[in-house]
Amino acid sequence: MNRIKINLDKRLSESHEICIGYDFQDRMGLLIAKDHPANRYVIVTDSNVSQLYGRTFLEKLKELGLPVELLEFPAGEGSKTMETVLGLTARLLEMGADRHSMLIALGGGVVGDLTGFVASIYMRSVPFIQIPTTLMAQVDSSIGGKTAVNLPQGKNLLGTFYQPKRIFTDLKFLETLSDEEYLNGLAEIVKYGLIDEPGFFEQLEREVRALRARSLEILEPVIERSCRIKKGVVEIDEQESGFRRILNFGHTLGHALEAASKFTLPHGKAVALGMTAASRISACCGFLPPEERERIEALIRDLGLPVRIPSDVAGPEVLGRLAMDKKKEGNELPFILLKKIGIPFMSKDVGLSLPEKILEEMAA
Amino acid sequence: MNRIKINLDKRLSESHEICIGYDFQDRMGLLIAKDHPANRYVIVTDSNVSQLYGRTFLEKLKELGLPVELLEFPAGEGSKTMETVLGLTARLLEMGADRHSMLIALGGGVVGDLTGFVASIYMRSVPFIQIPTTLMAQVDSSIGGKTAVNLPQGKNLLGTFYQPKRIFTDLKFLETLSDEEYLNGLAEIVKYGLIDEPGFFEQLEREVRALRARSLEILEPVIERSCRIKKGVVEIDEQESGFRRILNFGHTLGHALEAASKFTLPHGKAVALGMTAASRISACCGFLPPEERERIEALIRDLGLPVRIPSDVAGPEVLGRLAMDKKKEGNELPFILLKKIGIPFMSKDVGLSLPEKILEEMAA
Structure with missing residues (x-):
């Protein structure tokens, strides 16, 4: 028996920053354009956030001349499934998203977990940005790179560790948050x-x-x-x-x-x-x-x-x-x-x- | 806007070795037992390889006292789908496989790509070993950590880069290979x-x-x-x-x-x-x-x-x-x-x- 060693000891930088502030969506657009070049941006959001913030954020990025589209899925934990992953994937393929495209997760924990998971497995990974819009996503789920979907057998049973390129935490979003x-x-x-x-x-x-x-x-x-x-x-x-x-x-x-x-x-x-x-x-x-x-x-x-x-x-x-x-x-x-x-x-x-x-x- | 830097610059070792030889399945078992402790081993294979080698390899590992089970799916590229991934996942959950379990991909390219993908996303990743049984898998697909499934839209459209812990390349397997x-x-x-x-x-x-x-x-x-x-x-x-x-x-x-x-x-x-x-x-x-x-x-x-x-x-x-x-x-x-x-x-x-x-x- 012969042995061949595959040397994959490496230095890996997944460092990134959280930008925290109040009402700075214009600045987010500028920072995305400046620091995160991509051939295409895809905002992924749910039906609630899409209405409240998705469409206006889409317009902001368009005004900056960025090639950007928006994908939405029904709001709620019930969407955190492999079915939604496959639906998003099909639409990314239709629009021609490739390894040089960038996903932007705009929403709460479900949007972040799901978009991060899609980003980690679409064509063996594309970069993504987190824009958490709920308090829970801002203080917890947007940080740390855990991505996942639920299975009938339990929560978060399939997923990856995959870090975003940046996190934009805008307290303005909290104004439309329900008490729950x-x-x-x-x-x-x-x-x-x-x-x-x-x-x-x-x-x-x-x-x-x-x-x-x-x-x-x-x-x-x-x-x-x-x-x-x-x-x-x-x-x-x-x-x-x-x-x-x-x-x-x-x-x-x-x-x-x-x-x-x-x-x-x-x-x-x-x-x-x-x-x-x-x-x-x-x-x-x-x-x-x-x-x-x-x-x-x-x-x-x-x-x-x-x-x-x-x-x-x-x-x-x-x-x-x-x-x-x-x-x-x-x-x-x-x-x-x-x-x-x-x-x-x-x-x-x-x-x-x-x-x-x-x-x-x-x-x- | 405040900034918080998340420092994830790290040294990562994914180094591993390929062991190449002829007819050394007994030794593989010993090396797995010695070098790759796990609370449970799951051989993943297809219906062809299962008959030819899967069951005997299962017995070999059992004889060494290892807690081991075998999962098989129908042979062929047609099985390299998310449906098979979900089917394997369901059975892993049923048998209680957790983050300390180890998958063993025994088979050709489809088995390796699919098992590697499952290993990379099951409970946000479990370790796996490659035992390629075809010439193509031995010289190519078992090496390099590419995992994937096909979609109706094309090959390998969902997947990850995820390295095995070891690759065992036994030329004995080639004796039952078809000309194609x-x-x-x-x-x-x-x-x-x-x-x-x-x-x-x-x-x-x-x-x-x-x-x-x-x-x-x-x-x-x-x-x-x-x-x-x-x-x-x-x-x-x-x-x-x-x-x-x-x-x-x-x-x-x-x-x-x-x-x-x-x-x-x-x-x-x-x-x-x-x-x-x-x-x-x-x-x-x-x-x-x-x-x-x-x-x-x-x-x-x-x-x-x-x-x-x-x-x-x-x-x-x-x-x-x-x-x-x-x-x-x-x-x-x-x-x-x-x-x-x-x-x-x-x-x-x-x-x-x-x-x-x-x-x-x-x-x-």
């Missing part, structure tokens, strides 16, 4: 308060009223701090070998709750419940001091997020979904717990009986 | 003779008889040299930014011919015709000396490959397919031509009228 969408983002922001410096959690506690009122003065620094926390984690562990898992705080149970509710429970509420459960588990195991557990639940509640599981979500169904989680390693399901506010850690010893007990305790 | 499959591989070997040192081309000219007789004594060094040429190209330009395109010599027209024949024309024959056409174009443009063009056609013919296009493949259809090629940059289609045997270069000035003339000239 806004809460989805707040839940992720609470998560950052729990897994990073406790100072951020205290800031959130102080600013509950301003956050509920969507005060731009508070939102701008809070979003920026959230982005910095997320980017710091992603820089250390892009492909989720270990450390990045702290971002799953509240999400393991959150995803199971979402799936068990057949996605009638919004992501933010599911994550809020997941964080409540994870905090209670942390306290039960003797890690998190009871008074901190109470502060966490108080903040979640005060922001308008739930700490009680709706009666139509069945406990056994949730546990069944947990057992199928894709983060599972053999029979162990790693759980992110808290030692204190701001100090998360991963435990593989939680099992399923303690979550079961906590889920019962939290039933409305 | 064998010729598919010989066509790629001729390509290596044309794009690398002329000494290899001369070796092939000298060994025509032994190659047609599938003499192991000749095949072993010829396969190893082919692998070395391919790996050398891939090391320089993994993602086909430029240099790797020389591997497309004969393939741009070859793919168009394949598609235009509705895939009744085997890949090897299509590539042989594509190389003949590219040589003629090179000669017509005044690059390739006429006597070298003749030597090339003589070798192709002597190996049992065609230099005349079958009458049922329509010229206009071929040109239409060319215009849709995914390597197209705007309106320019880069063609790989030859200055001499062993000295390829890329030209964007070929256009479509010269290929049209050459296709007519080559009509049977």
